[in-house]
Amino acid sequence: MTKSTDIPVIDPFEAALSVRAVKGRSPWEDAWYRVRKNRAAVYSAFIMGFIILLVLFGPMVISWESDFTDWDFTSSPPSFSSGHWFGTDAVGRDILVRTLEGGRISLLVGLVATLVSLIIGVSYGAIAGYFGGTADRIMMRIVDIIYALPFLFFVILLMVVFGRNILLIFVAIGAVNWLDMARIVRGQTLSIKNMEFIEAARAGGVTPWNIIRRHIIPNLAGVVIVYVTLTIPQVILIESFLSFLGLGVQEPMSSWGALVSDGAQDMESAPWTLIVPALFLTVTLYCFNYIGDGLRDALDPKDRP
Amino acid sequence: MTHDSGMLRHTLRGLLSLVPTLLMLITVAFFMMRMAPGGPFDTEKLLPPEIEANLEAKYHLDEPLLQQYFRYMGQIMVLDFGPSFQYKDWTVNELIAQSYPVSLTIGALAMILAFFMGTMLGITAALKQNTRVDYSLMGIAMLGISVPNFVIAPILILLLAVYAGWLPAGGWDWSVASMVLPVVTLSLPVTAYIARLTRGSMIEVLHSNFIRTARAKGLPESVVIRRHALKPAILPVISFMGPAIAGLISGSVVIERIFSIPGLGSYFVAGALNRDYTLVMGVVIFYGVLIIVLNFIVDLLYAWLDPKVRYDEKH
Numbered sequence: 001m002t003k004s005t006d007i008p009v010i011d012p013f014e015a016a017l018s019v020r021a022v023k024g025r026s027p028w029e030d031a032w033y034r035v036r037k038n039r040a041a042v043y044s045a046f047i048m049g050f051i052i053l054l055v056l057f058g059p060m061v062i063s064w065e066s067d068f069t070d071w072d073f074t075s076s077p078p079s080f081s082s083g084h085w086f087g088t089d090a091v092g093r094d095i096l097v098r099t100l101e102g103g104r105i106s107l108l109v110g111l112v113a114t115l116v117s118l119i120i121g122v123s124y125g126a127i128a129g130y131f132g133g134t135a136d137r138i139m140m141r142i143v144d145i146i147y148a149l150p151f152l153f154f155v156i157l158l159m160v161v162f163g164r165n166i167l168l169i170f171v172a173i174g175a176v177n178w179l180d181m182a183r184i185v186r187g188q189t190l191s192i193k194n195m196e197f198i199e200a201a202r203a204g205g206v207t208p209w210n211i212i213r214r215h216i217i218p219n220l221a222g223v224v225i226v227y228v229t230l231t232i233p234q235v236i237l238i239e240s241f242l243s244f245l246g247l248g249v250q251e252p253m254s255s256w257g258a259l260v261s262d263g264a265q266d267m268e269s270a271p272w273t274l275i276v277p278a279l280f281l282t283v284t285l286y287c288f289n290y291i292g293d294g295l296r297d298a299l300d301p302k303d304r305p
Numbered sequence: 306m307t308h309d310s311g312m313l314r315h316t317l318r319g320l321l322s323l324v325p326t327l328l329m330l331i332t333v334a335f336f337m338m339r340m341a342p343g344g345p346f347d348t349e350k351l352l353p354p355e356i357e358a359n360l361e362a363k364y365h366l367d368e369p370l371l372q373q374y375f376r377y378m379g380q381i382m383v384l385d386f387g388p389s390f391q392y393k394d395w396t397v398n399e400l401i402a403q404s405y406p407v408s409l410t411i412g413a414l415a416m417i418l419a420f421f422m423g424t425m426l427g428i429t430a431a432l433k434q435n436t437r438v439d440y441s442l443m444g445i446a447m448l449g450i451s452v453p454n455f456v457i458a459p460i461l462i463l464l465l466a467v468y469a470g471w472l473p474a475g476g477w478d479w480s481v482a483s484m485v486l487p488v489v490t491l492s493l494p495v496t497a498y499i500a501r502l503t504r505g506s507m508i509e510v511l512h513s514n515f516i517r518t519a520r521a522k523g524l525p526e527s528v529v530i531r532r533h534a535l536k537p538a539i540l541p542v543i544s545f546m547g548p549a550i551a552g553l554i555s556g557s558v559v560i561e562r563i564f565s566i567p568g569l570g571s572y573f574v575a576g577a578l579n580r581d582y583t584l585v586m587g588v589v590i591f592y593g594v595l596i597i598v599l600n601f602i603v604d605l606l607y608a609w610l611d612p613k614v615r616y617d618e619k620h
Contacts, residue, residue, distance in 0.1 A: 153592065154337070156574075157334065157585070241559060245574055260459075267459050267467075285453070
């Protein structure tokens with residue numbers, strides 16, 4: 001580095017500014033800071049990232065195909081010498097590959113079904129909250145009614161009625177899981193809609209639809225992010241619950257729930273077929289719950305210390 | 306207006322509002338089941354058309370859908386769920402009557418266990434806030450929420466039944482030994498949730514002014530907790546009872562299957578797989594009514610316990 005020999009020209013105004021300007025932090029930076037301080041959430045995020053990478057790229061790296069039946073090693077325990085690091089099931093399929101490929105389905109369902117519930121919940125809640133009055137009362141009454149129904153039984157009914165395909169699983173789980181989101185979004189919208197910037201937009205002639213889309217929904221982001229993180233594990237759990245009952249994804253497709261169900265059948269002779277997928281499922285749910293908790297502590301304005 | 310008459314009015318309003326919920330429950334379940342492709346008499350062999358027509362006539366499946374719907378509604382009014390399609394000699398009423406005591410016993414025991422264990426763990430964690438005890442209890446609680454029933458259950462069977470041989474691996478004979486594993490596994494997630502909930506509300510209550518007053522009066526800490534803090538701290542748990550009941554019911558479906566318990570849940574799954582319309586409808590309606598009514602009772606209980614809820618002014 002060359003040192004300048006010139007005498008620096010000091011602009012008195014700039015100097016004054018640089019002394020006084022304490023760097024401000026936006027609410028998002030504040031939240032980010034609080035998340036990073038939450039060690040459980042940070043570790044969970046790292047582990048979750050690792051699992052996602054494993055699920056995405058693992059099956060490409062491992063030399064076994066998920067449907068390859070290795071007749072020399074049926075129900076063989078985990079070992080390095082056989083090449084099946086986490087053992088095989090009763091027909092000699094590699095447990096690790098099957099678990100990772102099942103994880104793709106589980107995580108995909110978690111993501112897509114959450115997205116479905118997000119879209120329904122946010123638009124429903126924002127509309128009810130923004131328009132208020134009778135529309136709000138009727139819409140929320142409907143939510144109350146649906147809330148009281150045993151929704152899991154309806155998902156099962158849906159699966160029975162329309163057959164078990166993966167698209168239906170996305171939609172069915174998403175379509176029954178939007179109620180919480182709608183309630184939370186409505187509550188937030190009620191408090192946002194009376195703020196000055198909304199009044200300004202209305203005075204400026206912005207249509208209600210555009211106010212909801214451009215001004216209200218972006219301001220819901222914090223709460224929505226928290227509940228999305230908490231909905232994903234719920235959805236994964238529901239899917240695995242269905243698959244465990246034999247009502248979820250069908251062979252040859254698999255998911256963690258279906259693998260746990262298979263493993264529970266042979267657990268006495270081959271406990272690893274239960275333990276490996278159960279461990280992946282549990283760790284994933286655990287991490288998502290911790291991340292969601294951390295985000296809630298960071299973003300929920302109510303709980304700010 | 307006095308508190309009592311406001312409460313009575315609230316109760317009546319609540320009872321009236323149950324009607325649309327119940328109607329919706331029955332209607333949605335009915336039409337969804339009837340939209341299903343394939344019928345209850347689809348077997349491997351093709352039935353002769355005359356026999357199929359006779360069967361359909363017997364169960365009124367040949368009538369127009371709307372007529373079937375009103376016929377069914379009429380039957381439900383007199384609590385008649387009709388004959389089961391799959392279990393030929395049984396009516397749905399008989400099937401439900403014989404299986405619900407088992408399911409109800411498991412559910413009620415699990416609820417009681419979860420309530421007492423959960424509140425106790427939560428209060429302990431709150432009193433030791435930010436110590437190692439608190440962190441480990443909450444870590445375990447998070448585990449209870451994250452580990453699904455159907456993962457815990459096989460693992461416990463493997464450890465306690467298969468390897469140790471202390472408890473039966475399944476079945477149901479109304480003995481305590483056959484109840485332990487199903488009840489405990491069913492209650493775990495609810496226990497964990499209640500523990501987290503109680504901890505949070507207890508910490509909040511312990512920071513409030515009336516607790517400071519109670520302490521300033523010189524009351525011993527144990528009296529402060531039991532007489533002053535306990536009731537307000539438990540209120541959120543009471544309002545969580547509704548979702549908890551729904552959670553226990555859906556959890557019991559899996560638990561009954563794992564432990565091969567002949568309860569409502571196992572009939573529901575079997576009925577759903579066999580398209581036994583009347584059985585599935587019967588169980589859904591039974592559970593639906595149970596959830597709705599219990600929720601209503603929880604609401605009343607909450608209103609009765611919470612001094613802040615008064616119905617005379619608001620409506």
